[in-house]
Amino acid sequence: MVLDTALFNLINGSAGRVAVVDSLMRLLVNDYFLPTALCLLTAALWFAGSSKQERGRNQRVIVSIIMAVLLANVVVKLCNLVFFRPRPFSVQQVNLLFYRPSDSSLPANSAAVAFAFAGVAWQRHRWLGVVMGALAGLFAIARIYCGVHYPLDLVAGGLVGSVSAYLVGKSQRALEPLMAAVIGVARRLYLA
Amino acid sequence: MEFREQITIGVIFLVFAYFASLGFWQLVATWQRLEALLWLPRGVKARWGYSLGSSLVAAASLWFFGTRSEEIFSPGPASSEFLFFLSAGLALALVTTVIISLFLDRVWASLQGLTERRRSDSELIALKWLRGTLYLPSSGEAPSPVVCMAPEPGEGIESLEGIAVSLTEGGFAAFSLDMSSQDSWRYPDALVEFPQAIAYLDTRDEIDGSRVGAVGVGLGADLAIRAAAEDRQIKAVVALAPVMLPSHARPGLDLLREMSYPEAIRWSRVHQRGELVTRLGALEHVSELDSQPLLIVYGEEDRLVPSAGLDASQRATKVKPIPGQGHRGLERDAQVMSLITGWFHEHI
Structure with missing residues (x-):
């Protein structure tokens, strides 16, 4: 915890010094910019592929991402029921560049969701996993920089997301009927 | 009051998602050559399609992130509501894209028809x-x-x-x-x-x-x-x-x-x-x-x-x-x- 707080102080202590960096971090930290980017990247993957079979594989990745994100959200909610860690701005002086969320700081829901995206993508497309992982990493750093999470919150959130992605990846056979149904409906609408 | 504020933020985000998605669909249509979604006439170089799509995404982002900071930096929709508004924006933009594409297709076709119509007995x-x-x-x-x-x-x-x-x-x-x-x-x-x-x-x-x-x-x-x-x-x-x-x-x-x-x-x-x-x-x-x-x-x-x-x-x-x-x-x-x-x- 001491190391966690020290690392938080180091990163958050840099906030408010360089206006351009602050602006960039405020762009990255908000609830819309990176989540929208991750969702649109995922939506684009739906259409990728030179054949119907390749496209079908990519579309299964997207259904897996949705499942992993749902699982990660459920795990975070369950953790919040049994454990509450106050936000940094509630217990110490911070450079706050964001609004004051009221839910538990640990595990970080934002990191859980972002790493669930990246984790599933990594299992199927290394390059996309790297891109999404980098975006998730930026999201995490921005959250510390702006004073809304301790580093450990994000590590825990990242773990929740990655494990969710792994579990969904291991359950492909069980999820196949659902995936086939989703893709079947989309194909009827000429969208798959 | 808090609920009303959240809905307001959600609607503003929906507007952003809608216009950004219009650009997204143009990018996808150009990339995958989906004629049914393209707004530009057939045969136009792909770079124009990419430019159109990127411009729409950039304009929507500039408006939302550049001018709506008060809403962005207030507690907004949770992750499930966020996904709802984003999906709604994508779906609405898809419908709009199809309609506009259909209309423009007829415009391009009638323009072509004027020059390519051939006489026959x-x-x-x-x-x-x-x-x-x-x-x-x-x-x-x-x-x-x-x-x-x-x-x-x-x-x-x-x-x-x-x-x-x-x-x-x-x-x-x-x-x-x-x-x-x-x-x-x-x-x-x-x-x-x-x-x-x-x-x-x-x-x-x-x-x-x-x-x-x-x-x-x-x-x-x-x-x-x-x-x-x-x-x-x-x-x-x-x-x-x-x-x-x-x-x-x-x-x-x-x-x-x-x-x-x-x-x-x-x-x-x-x-x-x-x-x-x-x-x-x-x-x-x-x-x-x-x-x-x-x-x-x-x-x-x-x-x-x-x-x-x-x-x-x-x-x-x-x-x-x-x-x-x-x-x-x-x-x-x-x-x-x-x-x-x-x-x-x-x-x-």
Whole structure:
């Protein structure tokens, strides 16, 4: 915890010094910019592929991402029921560049969701996993920089997301009927 | 109050998601060449499509992230609500994209039509058992050899006018079957279309009934192959993008590469298209055409009916891929028209 707080102080202590960096971090930290980017990247993957079979594989990745994100959200909610860690701005002086969320700081829901995206993508497309992982990493750093999470919150959130992605990846056979149904409906609408 | 504020933020985000998604769909349409979603006319370089899409995304982002910081930095929608608003934005933008694309498609087509419309002397044939258009050559030998043509289901007879004009210029008569009604494509009723047309053409003095060719487009090509296999009066066949395999009858997203959304719905609604392909059995009947030369023409960019599975294994069959062409539009391609005329000059 001491190391966690020290690392938080180091990163958050840099906030408010360089206006351009602050602006960039405020762009990255908000609830819309990176989540929208991750969702649109995922939506684009739906259409990728030179054949119907390749496209079908990519579309299964997207259904897996949705499942992993749902699982990660459920795990975070369950953790919040049994454990509450106050936000940094509630217990110490911070450079706050964001609004004051009221839910538990640990595990970080934002990191859980972002790493669930990246984790599933990594299992199927290394390059996309790297891109999404980098975006998730930026999201995490921005959250510390702006004073809304301790580093450990994000590590825990990242773990929740990655494990969710792994579990969904291991359950492909069980999820196949659902995936086939989703893709079947989309194909009827000429969208798959 | 807090709930109302959250809804307000959600709606503002929905507006952003909608306009950003309009750009997203243009990027995807350009990347995957989805004609049904593209706003720019066919043939325009991809970079313009990418520029249009990126500009829309950038403009929406500048507006939202540049001017709505008060809303952005207030507690907003949770992750599930965020996904709801984003999905709604994507879906609304998709519907808008399809409608705008449809409208612009007509604008581009009418502009093209003004310059590409070709004149032809034709006679409308409307009998109880046969409908179509007969094109007679203005000069050349009489009686003339004739080519009987079946369009793609759902396409009007005007879709084959270019080929008809090209054939008449080559000294052939051409008869375009009117199969625009869905009922024309019921099995086994569809099988009588070619024989009835040939029987009618036999009665015309201007036509040499011993020199008959057949052309078909898409499912019409399957029908032409089947007709030729069963009627030796047909001396040669040209099949433009025949469907051949039932699996090709369910292309899904690939339809949007070739046609607009309403056209895709119409295309799929032909009575049990997959079953019709099976029953016509064009692929099996190709082997029965030994004495009737068959030219199969495919667009190299055709994603509906990939030609990879087909080869010219039959002695009298020739397969000709056309670079830069998709599934549709082959019948309007000047190179294809001249191939067809040349094929019939050689074989009938």
